[in-house]
Amino acid sequence: MNEPQANTKTVSAAAAAAAAAVGAETDMRPQIEARFQVAWPGFILDVDERLPARGVTALFGHSGSGKTTLLRCIAGLEHAAVGRLSFKGSVWQDAETWVPTHRRPIGYVFQEASLFPHLTVLGNLRYGQRRSRGGSARTSLGKSSGSNSLGKPTLAITESSPDTDTDSVTDRFSLEQAIELLGIGHLLQRKPAALSGGERQRVGIARALAVNPRLLLMDEPLAALDLKRKQEILPYLERLHDELEIPVLYVSHSPDEVARLADHILVMDEGRVLASGPLNETLSRLDLPIRLGEDAGVVLDGQVAERDERWHLLRIACCSASLWVRDSGAEIGSHARVRILARDVSIAQAPSSGTSILNSLPARVLSLGEDAHPALALVKLDVAGNPVLARLTRRSAEELGLAPEQSVWIQVKAVALL
Amino acid sequence: MWLTETDLEAIWLTLRLATVTTLILFVVGTPVAWWLARTRSRWKGPIGAVVALPLVLPPSVLGFYLLVAMGPNGPVGQLTQTLGIGLLPFTFWGLVVASVFYSFPFMVQPVQNAFEGIGDRPLEAAATLRASPLDRFFSVALPLALPGFVTAGILTFAHTVGEFGVVLMIGGNIPGVTRVASVQIYDYVEALEYGNAHRLSAVMLVFSFLVLLALYVWNPGAKKR
Numbered sequence: 267m268n269e270p271q272a273n274t275k276t277v278s279a280a281a282a283a284a285a286a287a288v289g290a291e292t293d294m295r296p297q298i299e300a301r302f303q304v305a306w307p308g309f310i311l312d313v314d315e316r317l318p319a320r321g322v323t324a325l326f327g328h329s330g331s332g333k334t335t336l337l338r339c340i341a342g343l344e345h346a347a348v349g350r351l352s353f354k355g356s357v358w359q360d361a362e363t364w365v366p367t368h369r370r371p372i373g374y375v376f377q378e379a380s381l382f383p384h385l386t387v388l389g390n391l392r393y394g395q396r397r398s399r400g401g402s403a404r405t406s407l408g409k410s411s412g413s414n415s416l417g418k419p420t421l422a423i424t425e426s427s428p429d430t431d432t433d434s435v436t437d438r439f440s441l442e443q444a445i446e447l448l449g450i451g452h453l454l455q456r457k458p459a460a461l462s463g464g465e466r467q468r469v470g471i472a473r474a475l476a477v478n479p480r481l482l483l484m485d486e487p488l489a490a491l492d493l494k495r496k497q498e499i500l501p502y503l504e505r506l507h508d509e510l511e512i513p514v515l516y517v518s519h520s521p522d523e524v525a526r527l528a529d530h531i532l533v534m535d536e537g538r539v540l541a542s543g544p545l546n547e548t549l550s551r552l553d554l555p556i557r558l559g560e561d562a563g564v565v566l567d568g569q570v571a572e573r574d575e576r577w578h579l580l581r582i583a584c585c586s587a588s589l590w591v592r593d594s595g596a597e598i599g600s601h602a603r604v605r606i607l608a609r610d611v612s613i614a615q616a617p618s619s620g621t622s623i624l625n626s627l628p629a630r631v632l633s634l635g636e637d638a639h640p641a642l643a644l645v646k647l648d649v650a651g652n653p654v655l656a657r658l659t660r661r662s663a664e665e666l667g668l669a670p671e672q673s674v675w676i677q678v679k680a681v682a683l684l
Numbered sequence: 685m686w687l688t689e690t691d692l693e694a695i696w697l698t699l700r701l702a703t704v705t706t707l708i709l710f711v712v713g714t715p716v717a718w719w720l721a722r723t724r725s726r727w728k729g730p731i732g733a734v735v736a737l738p739l740v741l742p743p744s745v746l747g748f749y750l751l752v753a754m755g756p757n758g759p760v761g762q763l764t765q766t767l768g769i770g771l772l773p774f775t776f777w778g779l780v781v782a783s784v785f786y787s788f789p790f791m792v793q794p795v796q797n798a799f800e801g802i803g804d805r806p807l808e809a810a811a812t813l814r815a816s817p818l819d820r821f822f823s824v825a826l827p828l829a830l831p832g833f834v835t836a837g838i839l840t841f842a843h844t845v846g847e848f849g850v851v852l853m854i855g856g857n858i859p860g861v862t863r864v865a866s867v868q869i870y871d872y873v874e875a876l877e878y879g880n881a882h883r884l885s886a887v888m889l890v891f892s893f894l895v896l897l898a899l900y901v902w903n904p905g906a907k908k909r
Binding site for chain 1: 741804805806808809810811812814815817818823824827828830
C-alpha cells in the first residue's frame with residue numbers, strides 16, 4: 267500500500283488539530299512500545315507499534331483479528347516467542363527479559379468478570395489490593411499520580427496527609443475510590459454468584475483498579491453483557507476515562523464503545539495493524555476504509571457551553587465551533603463528545619437560510635477521496651480545527667468545484683451526543 | 685461387648701493405616717495431580733497411565749513387586765537398611781508404603797479432575813492481581829478444588845480400609861502390627877468362625893455404606909458451588 271505516503275501532509279495536519287481538539291498535552295511521546303510475532307496454526311500476530319501511555323487506546327477489529335492476543339501479550343498472559351515490550355522506559359519483555367504477569371504493574375479486566383467464586387465481593391477486591399501493597403517502587407509511582415488526579419470530597423484522606431504518602435494510606439484510598447467509582451458499595455458482602463452480569467463486571471473493573479495499576483488492560487469488558495447492562499456500565503467507564511490518569515488499552519469490536527471512550531485507536535485485521543493514531547485523525551483518513559460501524563464519520567470532543575431552556579438544546583463547543591444538540595441533561599462545563607456521520611453532512615457555497623438544519627458552520631476543504639460507490643465522494647474538511655467528513659455525490663462535488671483549501675459551509679443534519 | 689479385643693485391635697489398625705495413608709497421599713498426590721492437570725508435556729500420557737495402574741493391576745502383582753523391592757535384596761530394602769530403618773515388609777510402615785501406591789489413583793484422579801475443572805481463567809486473573817505461582821496455587825486453585833479434595837480423601841480412605849491382597853503380600857498377618865480388619869475376617873472364615881466373621885463384616889459393611897453415603901450427599905452440593 268502506497269497511498270498512506272501520499273496523504274502524509276494532510277494526516278499530520280489533522281493529527282495536530284486532533285491533539286489540540288482533545289486538549290491534550292503536547293507530549294506525544296509514545297510510551298508503550300510493543301513488538302510481537304506469534305504464529306499458531308491458523309493464526310498469526312505480527313505487530314510493531316508505539317502506543318501513547320495516556321488516555322484510552324482502543325484496540326479495534328473483528329473477532330479473530332488478534333486484538334485480544336495482543337492484549338494478552340502485553341499482560342504477559344501469552345509469551346510471544348519473538349517480542350519486545352517496554353512501558354514508560356522499563357522493559358517487560360525482550361530477548362533476555364521476561365517480567366511475569368504478577369510483577370507487571372497492570373490491571374486486567376476480562377470479558378467475563380472472572381471473579382473468584384469462593385470469595386465475597388470485598389474478598390475479591392482485597393485479593394489484589396493486599397498483594398500490591400508495599401510493592402516495588404514502580405507501583406508507588408503510579409499511586410501518587412493516580413490519587414492526585416481525583417478530587418472526591420468523600421475521599422479526603424490524602425488531602426490531609428499529602429506528603430506522608432505511605433502505602434497503607436494510598437491503598438485504602440484506592441480501594442475506597444474504586445468502590446465509589448464503580449458504585450458497588452452495597453454489594454461488598456455478596457458472593458459473585460449472587461450478582462447480576464453487570465454488577466459482576468463492575469466488581470471486576472474495581473478489582474483491577476484496586477491494585478493501583480499503572481496500565482489498565484480491558485478485554486471487551488462489555489461484550490458478554492446485554493444492551494441494558496452495557497448502558498449500565500458505560501457511564502462508569504466514562505467516569506474512569508475522565509477521572510483517572512491511568513492509560514487504558516481497551517479491546518473492543520463495538521463501534522459505539524470506541525466512539526464513546528477512545529482517544530486513540532489501533533485498528534487490527536488478521537493479526538496485523540491496519541491503522542493507528544488519534545481517534546479523530548484515524549477516523550477521518552480518506553486513504554483507509556476505517557469505519558466505526560456501517561458508516562464513515564468523526565468523533566469530536568468538546569464542552570457543554572450553553573443550555574437553551576426554551577428549545578431544550580445544548581450548545582457544544584468544539585474549539586471555536588459550536589454545535590447544537592438535544593438536551594441530554596449534561597451539566598454546563600462538562601466534557602462532551604459528539605459523533606457526526608459523513609452522510610449527515612452536506613456542503614454549500616454560502617450559509618443557507620430557509621432551512622430546517624440547525625448546525626451550519628464555515629469549513630475549509632482539506633482533501634477529497636473516493637468512497638465505496640463510484641457515484642460517491644468523501645470530502646475531508648476542517649471545521650475550526652476539527653476534522654469532519656462529508657459524503658456527497660461526485661456530481662455535486664464537481665458542480666461545487668470543490669478543491670483543497672476552498673472555503674465552504676457545511677450543514678450538519680444530525681449530531682449525536684455520545 | 686460383642687466384638688472381641690482382636691477385632692477392635694484390627695479395626696483400630698485399619699483406621700490408623702487408612703488415616704496415615706490418606707494424609708501422606710494428600711501431600712504426595714496433590715503435586716502429581718496438579719502437574720497432570722496443567723502440563724502440556726508429552727509425558728502426561730505415560731505418567732497418567734502409570735498413576736492409574738493400581739486400578740487394573742491385581743493387588744497380588746503390585747504387592748509382589750513391592751515385596752521384592754522392599755526386601756533385603758531390593759533397591760528400596762537396601763536403601764532402608766543403609767539408612768538404619770531396617771526392612772519394611774511385615775511392618776506397619778511397610779503397609780503404609782504399599783497402601784500409598786495402591787490408593788494413588790484414588791487420590792490423584794479426583795484432584796486432577798478438580799484442578800482441570802478450574803480452567804486457566806481464575807489463575808490468570810490471580811496473576812494479574814499480583815499473585816505469584818505458588819500464591820495462586822494456595823489462594824485460588826486449592827479453595828476452588830476443595831470438593832475434589834473431599835472426594836479424593838474419602839475415596840482414598842475407604843479404598844485403603846478395603847484393601848486385602850496387598851496387605852497379605854506385604855504385611856502378612858501379625859496381630860496388632862499388620863492384621864487389618866479384612867485379614868481378620870479372612871482368618872475367621874479360615875477357622876470356620878462364621879459368627880465372628882459376620883459381626884466384623886457387618887461393621888465393615890455399615891462403615892463402607894456410611895462413607896459412600898457421605899460422598900454422595902456431599903457431591904451434588906459441591907457441584908452447585
